[in-house]
Amino acid sequence: MGMGTSTFVIRWINFLTMLLAITVIIFxxxxxxxxxxxxRTLTLPVLxxxxxxxxxxxxxxxxxxxxxxxxxWIYLILLCIILVAILVFTVLAFIITNNAxxxxxxxxxxxxxxxxxxxxxxxxxxxxxxxWKRLKxxxxxxxxxxxxxxxxxxxxxxxxxxxxxxxxxxxxxxSECGYPAVNASYYDLSFxxxxxxxxxxxxxxxxxxxxxxxxxxxxxxxxxxxxEWRVVAIFNLxxxxxxxxxxxxxxxxxxxxxxxxxxxxx
Numbered sequence: 001m002g003m004g005t006s007t008f009v010i011r012w013i014n015f016l017t018m019l020l021a022i023t024v025i026i027f028x029x030x031x032x033x034x035x036x037x038x039x040r041t042l043t044l045p046v047l048x049x050x051x052x053x054x055x056x057x058x059x060x061x062x063x064x065x066x067x068x069x070x071x072x073w074i075y076l077i078l079l080c081i082i083l084v085a086i087l088v089f090t091v092l093a094f095i096i097t098n099n100a101x102x103x104x105x106x107x108x109x110x111x112x113x114x115x116x117x118x119x120x121x122x123x124x125x126x127x128x129x130x131x132w133k134r135l136k137x138x139x140x141x142x143x144x145x146x147x148x149x150x151x152x153x154x155x156x157x158x159x160x161x162x163x164x165x166x167x168x169x170x171x172x173x174x175s176e177c178g179y180p181a182v183n184a185s186y187y188d189l190s191f192x193x194x195x196x197x198x199x200x201x202x203x204x205x206x207x208x209x210x211x212x213x214x215x216x217x218x219x220x221x222x223x224x225x226x227x228e229w230r231v232v233a234i235f236n237l238x239x240x241x242x243x244x245x246x247x248x249x250x251x252x253x254x255x256x257x258x259x260x261x262x263x264x265x266x
Contacts, residue, residue, distance in 0.1 A: 010064035018057040024050030072254035093233040097226040113219035145171035149185040158184040169220025173203035
């Protein structure tokens with residue numbers, strides 16, 4: 001690849017990523033002013049990611065603009081670190097999310113999930129009291145469980161609904177408990193549970209309690225996280241390929257810049 005072409009491509013790619021980084025930083029600032037503490041916890045990672053992308057883009061842009069081989073070396077080293085980090089994260093994400101697919105229950109259109117089916121990584125974090133207390137407060141604030149009765153007006157609609165993993169695990173008791181459903185948000189707890197599952201005793205009809213203390217709720221969250229991680233992992237594979245191409249172009253630009261700098265001037 002010619003010197004003019006490679007440096008031109010690197011300049012424009014990094015100019016666009018600078019704009020992307022600024023957008024990410026603005027989004028992070030917006031999150032920091034949001035009243036929802038659940039979203040606010042993501043502020044620092046988002047701001048850090050935006051700042052990191054911005055710094056790398058500046059280095060790559062200036063290196064290509066000035067045809068400075070030292071700046072391009074720094075740019076390539078940082079880009080290489082990102083590529084390795086993406087690859088490691090993607091491999092780990094596929095390993096962690098490789099098991100657990102839920103259990104079918106007769107008469108239900110959705111699956112139920114058991115915490116024991118998930119990887120030790122999920123178990124360690126979801127069974128951590130501090131982590132779960134924070135996650136539980138987010139679930140309560142989300143109003144997902146309390147909105148079920150608004151979405152499904154009749155018991156027939158509710159029984160034929162296709163609930164999400166979190167709704168299935170956190171908003172209702174496990175089917176094995178045998179509690180009769182009165183409506184989408186209320187169960188007849190006077191019925192003696194037919195299962196020894198401890199989640200049967202944890203479930204309450206209270207808006208703030210539901211099954212948020214149940215292992216089935218943690219399993220629902222684990223399934224949600226698994227799905228999200230899989231999406232991120234697939235996105236990372238695409239990103240890895242794109243960044244690898246950019247890395248190749250950057251290598252060409254650095255090599256051409258080094259040749260340009262070593263040429264005798266008359």
